[in-house]
Amino acid sequence: MIKKVRPHQTQNEPLIFERSSPGKFGYQLPELDVPVVDPQTALGAANVRTEIPHFPEVSEVDVIRHYTRLSTWNYAIDLGLYPLGSCTMKYNPRVNEFVARLDGIAWAHPYQPQQLAQGALRIQHDLEMYLAEITGMDAVTLQPAAGAHGELTGILMIRAYLEAQGDARKTVLIPDSAHGTNPATAAMAGYEVKEIPSNARGLIDFAALEAAVDDSTAALMMTNPNTVGIFEEDIAKVAELLHSRGAQLYMDGANMNALVGWARPGDFGVDVMHLNLHKTFSTPHGGGGPGAGPVAVKEHLTPHLPLPRVVKDGETYTAITQAAGSIGRVRAFYGNFGVLVRALAYTLAHGGNGLKNATLDAVLNANYIRKGIEDLYHLPYESPAMHEVVFSDQRQTKQGIKTGDIAKRLIDYGFHPYTVSFPLIVHGALMIEPTETESRQELDLFIDAMRSIAAEAEADPELVRGAPHSTRTSRVNETQAARNPIVKWEPPASQ
Numbered sequence: 001m002i003k004k005v006r007p008h009q010t011q012n013e014p015l016i017f018e019r020s021s022p023g024k025f026g027y028q029l030p031e032l033d034v035p036v037v038d039p040q041t042a043l044g045a046a047n048v049r050t051e052i053p054h055f056p057e058v059s060e061v062d063v064i065r066h067y068t069r070l071s072t073w074n075y076a077i078d079l080g081l082y083p084l085g086s087c088t089m090k091y092n093p094r095v096n097e098f099v100a101r102l103d104g105i106a107w108a109h110p111y112q113p114q115q116l117a118q119g120a121l122r123i124q125h126d127l128e129m130y131l132a133e134i135t136g137m138d139a140v141t142l143q144p145a146a147g148a149h150g151e152l153t154g155i156l157m158i159r160a161y162l163e164a165q166g167d168a169r170k171t172v173l174i175p176d177s178a179h180g181t182n183p184a185t186a187a188m189a190g191y192e193v194k195e196i197p198s199n200a201r202g203l204i205d206f207a208a209l210e211a212a213v214d215d216s217t218a219a220l221m222m223t224n225p226n227t228v229g230i231f232e233e234d235i236a237k238v239a240e241l242l243h244s245r246g247a248q249l250y251m252d253g254a255n256m257n258a259l260v261g262w263a264r265p266g267d268f269g270v271d272v273m274h275l276n277l278h279k280t281f282s283t284p285h286g287g288g289g290p291g292a293g294p295v296a297v298k299e300h301l302t303p304h305l306p307l308p309r310v311v312k313d314g315e316t317y318t319a320i321t322q323a324a325g326s327i328g329r330v331r332a333f334y335g336n337f338g339v340l341v342r343a344l345a346y347t348l349a350h351g352g353n354g355l356k357n358a359t360l361d362a363v364l365n366a367n368y369i370r371k372g373i374e375d376l377y378h379l380p381y382e383s384p385a386m387h388e389v390v391f392s393d394q395r396q397t398k399q400g401i402k403t404g405d406i407a408k409r410l411i412d413y414g415f416h417p418y419t420v421s422f423p424l425i426v427h428g429a430l431m432i433e434p435t436e437t438e439s440r441q442e443l444d445l446f447i448d449a450m451r452s453i454a455a456e457a458e459a460d461p462e463l464v465r466g467a468p469h470s471t472r473t474s475r476v477n478e479t480q481a482a483r484n485p486i487v488k489w490e491p492p493a494s495q
């Protein structure tokens with residue numbers, strides 16, 4: 001009998017536990033030829049396990065194939081466009097990886113004596129210098145491990161600065177278009193959060209801000225370009241207003257990829273800001289490496305920078321671990337060093353003109369997508385888009401289709417979804433950020449997919465509402481998954 005052909009590798013790869021069969025080994029070692037200390041004697045019988053229940057018994061090739069097959073279910077930046085707005089998922093150039101793997105860098109140890117770690121210290125010093133130049137600020141710390149961590153570091157420095165002047169003040173003002181991490185940061189630093197509304201153009205309402213700033217205001221935290229992808233054109237006026245009332249201006253610089261080489265926050269009055277190396281400077285997001293959220297400050301905040309700080313004296317680099325006024329350590333050792341190396345490689349490989357071009361291309365690509373679909377999707381703000389563009393699902397909701405449905409249908413077209421339902425000030429938001437690394441062909445494919453989905457929404461709404469149709473699992477119960485996550489495997493008997 002001829003069997004029906006089925007692909008050998010299926011989308012039903014079992015769990016590693018289900019691949020287990022008794023007695024299988026991953027390795028086989030020769031008999032020990034040295035005396036063995038009995039662990040039960042050495043550690044005490046009560047502390048030693050003789051058996052790990054349900055531990056999977058598998059061979060090496062079982063393990064390799066299992067995880068390699070799982071990895072083929074992933075969508076990755078090396079596979080195609082990853083249009084997550086706000087996240088800036090740009091390609092990670094291989095030169096970064098090459099440099100990070102050089103022996104002297106990959107094997108450097110944070111406990112190495114400083115005289116034997118001059119290269120590593122210089123890498124940090126040089127990166128700080130370039131980031132200070134790019135942002136127009138006076139000094140930089142590389143320690144924070146993420147954007148949100150940078151925010152906390154920055155607000156703690158503002159608190160230390162105001163405290164040194166005798167009054168830490170009470171509130172931090174935050175526009176309603178802010179990233180969710182901003183209010184969380186202010187609250188963690190002990191401040192009350194006061195929301196400032198946006199105007200009809202998607203910019204901060206200056207009159208509302210003017211009415212809100214008083215002598216209890218510690219700072220305004222402002223994302224620029226903001227989360228609807230629009231440049232806050234009043235920012236210099238905003239800085240002046242805050243300074244005239246003794247408050248500080250914090251800029252969330254996660255969207256700095258729209259400004260690098262063309263505008264410097266230090267020049268328009270920002271006191272402190274963070275950058276996301278895993279966004280603007282092309283280092284991997286998670287998976288391939290942890291993040292980094294350097295913080296840049298103006299001169300008056302430098303005494304409060306976290307420690308250690310790398311300083312250069314002649315040709316010698318030293319990491320200082322003591323300084324009066326510092327907020328102290330925010331991260332073990334020197335921060336995520338491997339990520340810092342990659343960001344420096346990216347900066348040097350591009351050079352000044354390369355970085356300027358990357359910025360232009362990021363803005364051009366976002367506007368190319370905007371033009372390509374704006375006749376089919378509702379655009380809540382007419383203001384010029386920078387590096388990302390935000391639509392709403394207003395037209396598609398007439399067919400009962402929401403932003404999340406369109407995003408899931410994109411999966412069937414082979415694209416990672418855009419950012420869904422964020423920012424919150426746009427109801428049913430579709431937030432799209434192509435980044436500069438995409439070619440026109442790739443952008444055209446994406447536009448084509450989005451246009452096609454808009455047509456499907458009219459002709460066959462059920463097709464879109466039931467998407468994705470091409471994946472291993474389709475719709476999961478998202479409420480249940482969030483409220484009652486089951487993240488641990490249990491053997492069938494005890495379930």
Ligand SMILES: *Cc1c(COP(=O)(O)O)cnc(C)c1O
Nearest residue numbers: 086146147148179181223252254
């Ligand atoms: C990504 C982002 C953050 C947070 O950065 P993490 O590295 O994820 O902590 C903060 N603000 C804005 C505007 C962002 O886009």
